[in-house]
Amino acid sequence: MIAPSRSAATLHDVAREAGVSLATASRVLNGSTRKVAESYRERVEAAAEKLGYTANLSAQATARGTSAIVALLVADIADPYFGQLASGVARGADEAGLVVTIAITERDAQRETRLVRALRGQRPRGLILAASRTDGPDSVGLDAELSAFAAGGGQIVSLGPDGPGRAVSVDNGGGATALGAQLAALGYTRAVIVAAGIGIRTSDDRVAGFTAGFTGAGGEVQEVVRGGFTRDAGYDTARALLERGLEPGTLVFGISDVVAIGIMSAVRDAGLRVGADIAVAGFDDISTGRDIRPGLTTVRVPLEDLGYRALHAAVDAEWAPDPQPLPLEVIVRGSTPPRR
Numbered sequence: 001m002i003a004p005s006r007s008a009a010t011l012h013d014v015a016r017e018a019g020v021s022l023a024t025a026s027r028v029l030n031g032s033t034r035k036v037a038e039s040y041r042e043r044v045e046a047a048a049e050k051l052g053y054t055a056n057l058s059a060q061a062t063a064r065g066t067s068a069i070v071a072l073l074v075a076d077i078a079d080p081y082f083g084q085l086a087s088g089v090a091r092g093a094d095e096a097g098l099v100v101t102i103a104i105t106e107r108d109a110q111r112e113t114r115l116v117r118a119l120r121g122q123r124p125r126g127l128i129l130a131a132s133r134t135d136g137p138d139s140v141g142l143d144a145e146l147s148a149f150a151a152g153g154g155q156i157v158s159l160g161p162d163g164p165g166r167a168v169s170v171d172n173g174g175g176a177t178a179l180g181a182q183l184a185a186l187g188y189t190r191a192v193i194v195a196a197g198i199g200i201r202t203s204d205d206r207v208a209g210f211t212a213g214f215t216g217a218g219g220e221v222q223e224v225v226r227g228g229f230t231r232d233a234g235y236d237t238a239r240a241l242l243e244r245g246l247e248p249g250t251l252v253f254g255i256s257d258v259v260a261i262g263i264m265s266a267v268r269d270a271g272l273r274v275g276a277d278i279a280v281a282g283f284d285d286i287s288t289g290r291d292i293r294p295g296l297t298t299v300r301v302p303l304e305d306l307g308y309r310a311l312h313a314a315v316d317a318e319w320a321p322d323p324q325p326l327p328l329e330v331i332v333r334g335s336t337p338p339r340r
Contacts, residue, residue, distance in 0.1 A: 009051035017047035029053070069099050069124040070314050073115060075107045075131035075229065079258055080286040081303060085130055085159075088307025096315055098125065105131045107200070107229065109142050116145040126155045126314025129163060130307075157313045159306065160201055166313040167321070170306060172202055173209035175299040175328035176283065180213025182330050183251060183281060183297070187339030188214075191251040193224045194237045194259055203229070203255045206283055210253055222250075229255065234262025242270045248277050249339060257282035257289045257298055264292070264335065279336045294334025302326050 015025035020040055027036050028044040036044075047053075072089050074082040086102060093100045103119065105112040112131065119127065127149060146164045150156055156165025160172075183191075191214055196203035211221045225241065227233035234254050241252070252267075254260030260282030267278045274280055274294055281297040282289060289296035306326060313319050 009048075009053040011053070013051055014044060014047045014053050017051060018043040020044060068097065069101050069122055070126045070128065070311060071101045071103060071119045071122070071124040072128045073103050073105050073112060073131055075105055077102065077104055079229070080288055081256065081258065081284050082130060084286065084303035085307040085310075088304035088309075089128060089311045090307075091304070092308045092311030092315075096311070098315065107131055113142040113145050116142065116149060120145070120149050120152065120154075123152070124154060126157060126311075127165075128157045128159070128310045128314055129165075130159050130310070155314050157310050159310060162201075166319065168306065168310045168313050170301055170326055171328060172205040172283075173212075175301070175330075176206040176209030177213035177216075178328070179253075179281060179283070179297075179299050179330050180210040180215075180219070181217045182213075182332065183279075183336055184214050184217030184219040186332070186336060188249070188251040188279060188336070189219050189339075190247065190249065191219055191221050191253055192241060192246070193221060193253045193255070194227055194234055194241075194263060195224055195255045196229050196233075197226055200229075206255050227259070229259060231258050231262040231265075234259035235266045236262075238263040238266035239270070242266060242272070242278075246278060249279070251279040251281065251336065254280065254282045257284045257286045257296060260296055260298070260335075261288060261292065264296070275335050275337050279339075281336055285331055290333075297333045297336040298331050300329040300331050 011025055011029065012022060014029065015022045018025060020043060024036060024040055025044050028041050029048060070089070070093055072086060074086065076082060086100070090100050101119070101122065101124065103115045105115060116127070143164070146156055150165065158165055158167050160167065160169045193207055193210060195207050198204070207224055214221055225237050227237040238252060252263050254263050260280050263280050264274045267274050267280065272278055283299045284303070285298045285300035289298055309322060309326075
């Protein structure tokens, strides 16, 4: 026999059980900034646990104009770059008593537009745009949705310069310039870049930076091949390059570590040695790049710190841009041994 269902406990039930006013119970359970005596707080929380009370987030959002939610838009949750970034966002959200909602854009501006429109209905307190933005006609609808979100009281945070809302950025161009210069100093004279499509800002900045650093130190960028930000894009592009013929000693720069790991797999599958025959470098310093052999040369980005800063930019009323930029560091490993 199925037991009859019991209606959910209300805030009135909690207040009655705790022996406090409805206003006091609300301040404790709905995240009010007004202080409540610790004895009352303990009684309310104990009553809520006993009755199985959960806050009505929709009602809270209606009353406040925003909810206790921060939305994070990423391109690909399987990419360790976004996983490490999300970890930093989650740490900051937990400290602030907030919940993180993650949506996956697949680097599709039209899909991102639909997601922002849907998220607006949840009235999140902040919206963190972690996926690299793409310039072009598809971004017009997205800009309109973001403007509507901001007009409704939500805070937008862009991971990169020139985006909407507050900016928490990484110096992709500067980091790639340093990488290119250091690899040229190791004796590399020829390089090929495996990048994402034109108009994806993170990729464009890294291509321009690496080219400036490498050529400025005497090297030659022979070609920029457009693929994508995925491991398979790196693999397929590198395989095509190898079939056409890459001269031994050539350096292949993947626009991210995930792309570079795909390139390394293609080199090995072609019967060549990574480093000794074809050198490979990436960008981000995800944990996988440290564990593979040879280790991947890259630019270290403190991704968890980046996510943590982005969360505070989304929710701190008195936020100001951090005067100290996130430190980037070129890490040289076995995938780019010195050339004599």
